[in-house]
Amino acid sequence: MGMLTFGERGEGVKELQTALNKTGANLIVDGYFGYATQFAVRLFQANNGLEDDGKVGPITQKAIAEKIKRLEAPETSVAELVLIRDIATPNSITGQLFLNGDFMGYTLERPWKNNQTKVSCIPVGKYTIEKKGPGESHRFWYPHLQVLNVPKRTVIVFQRANYPEDVKGSIGIGRTRSIDFIGNTRAAHTELMAALEKFTEVSLTIKQA
Numbered sequence: 631m632g633m634l635t636f637g638e639r640g641e642g643v644k645e646l647q648t649a650l651n652k653t654g655a656n657l658i659v660d661g662y663f664g665y666a667t668q669f670a671v672r673l674f675q676a677n678n679g680l681e682d683d684g685k686v687g688p689i690t691q692k693a694i695a696e697k698i699k700r701l702e703a704p705e706t707s708v709a710e711l712v713l714i715r716d717i718a719t720p721n722s723i724t725g726q727l728f729l730n731g732d733f734m735g736y737t738l739e740r741p742w743k744n745n746q747t748k749v750s751c752i753p754v755g756k757y758t759i760e761k762k763g764p765g766e767s768h769r770f771w772y773p774h775l776q777v778l779n780v781p782k783r784t785v786i787v788f789q790r791a792n793y794p795e796d797v798k799g800s801i802g803i804g805r806t807r808s809i810d811f812i813g814n815t816r817a818a819h820t821e822l823m824a825a826l827e828k829f830t831e832v833s834l835t836i837k838q839a
Contacts, residue, residue, distance in 0.1 A: 633685060633686065633687045634646055634663060634685070634686040635663065635684075635685050635686070636663055636664070636665075636668050636684060637663060637664075638662075638663040639661050639662050639663070640661055641661065643661045643662060643663045643667070644659050644660075644661040646663075646667070646671075646686055646694075647659045647660070647661075647667060647670075649694050649695070649698060650667070650670045650671070650674060650694065652698045652701065652702075653674060653694060653697050653698060653701065655670040655673075655674070657670055668684045669684075671684050671685075671686055671690065672684045674690070674693075674694065674697075675690060675693075677820070678693050678697065678820055678824065679816050679817035679818075679819075679820035679821060680693060680817075696824075697824065700824060700825075700827055700828060701827070703828050707829070707830055707831060708829065708830075708831045708832070708833065709729060709730060709826055709829035709831070709832045709833070710729070710730055710832075710833050710835065711727060711728070711729055711734075711759065711832060711833065711834045711835070712727070712728045712834075712835045712837065713725050713726070713727050713728075713737055713801070713834065713835070713836045713837070714726050714727075714728070714837050714838075714839050715737075715739070715751075715754075715836065715837070715838050715839060716839035717807075718741065719741070719809060719810055720741065721741065721794050721810045722738055722739065722740065722741060722794040722810045723738075723739045723740070723741055723742070723751055724736055724737060724738050724739075724807050724812065725737045725739070725839075727803060727822075729822070729825055729826070734803070734818070734821070734822055734825065735803045735804055735805055735812075735818040735821070735822065736803070736804050736805070736806065736807040736812050736818075737801055737802060737803055737804075737812070738791055738792075738793075738794065738796075738797060738801070738802035738803075738804065738807070738811070738812045739751035739752075739794075739797060739799075739800075739801055739802070740794055740797060740798070740799055741794075745781065745782060745783065746799075747782075747783060747799060748798045748799045749798075749799065750799060751799065751801075752777065752780045752783060752786055752799070752836070753780075753781065753836075754836045754837060754838055755835075755836060756833060756834070756835045756836075757777045757778060757779055757780060757833070757834045757835075757836070758777075758778045758779055758832075758833060758834075759775050759776070759777060759778070759832035759833060759834050760775070760776045760778055760832075761773070761775060761823075761826065761832070762774050762775065762776050762787070767785055767787050770787060770789060772790070772819075773823050774787050774788055774789060774819070774823070775787060775788040775822075775823070775826070775832070777800075777801070777834060783799065785800075786799060786800050786801070787800045787801070788800070788801050788802075788803055788819065788822065789801070789802055789803075789819070790802065790803075790815040790816050790819045791804075791812070791815060792804070792811060792812060792813065792815060793810065793811060794810055802815060803815065803818045803819050803822055804818045805817060805818045
């Protein structure tokens with residue numbers, strides 16, 4: 631399947647419509663790339679950290695295939711997230727996040743300040759993670775993860791964030807990092823949420839390198 635765009639017709643469009651329906655769309659499989667199909671493509675792209683241009687090239691095709699694979703995979707009981715803090719500055723702590731041993735991205739937190747609310751990272755240790763929908767945790771309008779049972783703290787989440795002042799004691803995740811910064815946070819956060827879809831339980835262990 632090559633690049634598919636608005637106005638096209640054919641078997642390739644039918645394959646695309648069938649695949650999008652497997653991810654949750656409700657399209658008529660008629661082989662015409664009209665407004666409904668374009669909207670479904672853009673919605674999928676926006677929800678999966680892609681440029682929502684409504685065009686279906688190799689990147690979007692791969693993302694759709696991977697989404698279907700995850701949705702059709704049997705549920706697994708427990709996912710183990712491990713956050714290893716390895717770089718500290720006066721303004722931040724960055725680290726690496728792993729899911730069942732696979733690297734997921736870089737993390738960004740505030741520096742340790744005795745676990746003070748909104749100004750400190752949380753203590754090292756093991757925590758339970760709960761999946762939350764848009765709006766279920768304070769100001770986060772997108773699906774996210776909340777870290778439970780943090781001593782003397784509430785509403786600690788994994789979130790989209792670039793700088794230490796963005797996280798307010800929570801945890802940002804990105805694809806790249808430099809001093810006091812992580813980048814491509816929307817894509818990294820979306821990939822993390824997608825990777826956890828099939829798990830019924832999630833734990834988090836925070837370690838110091």
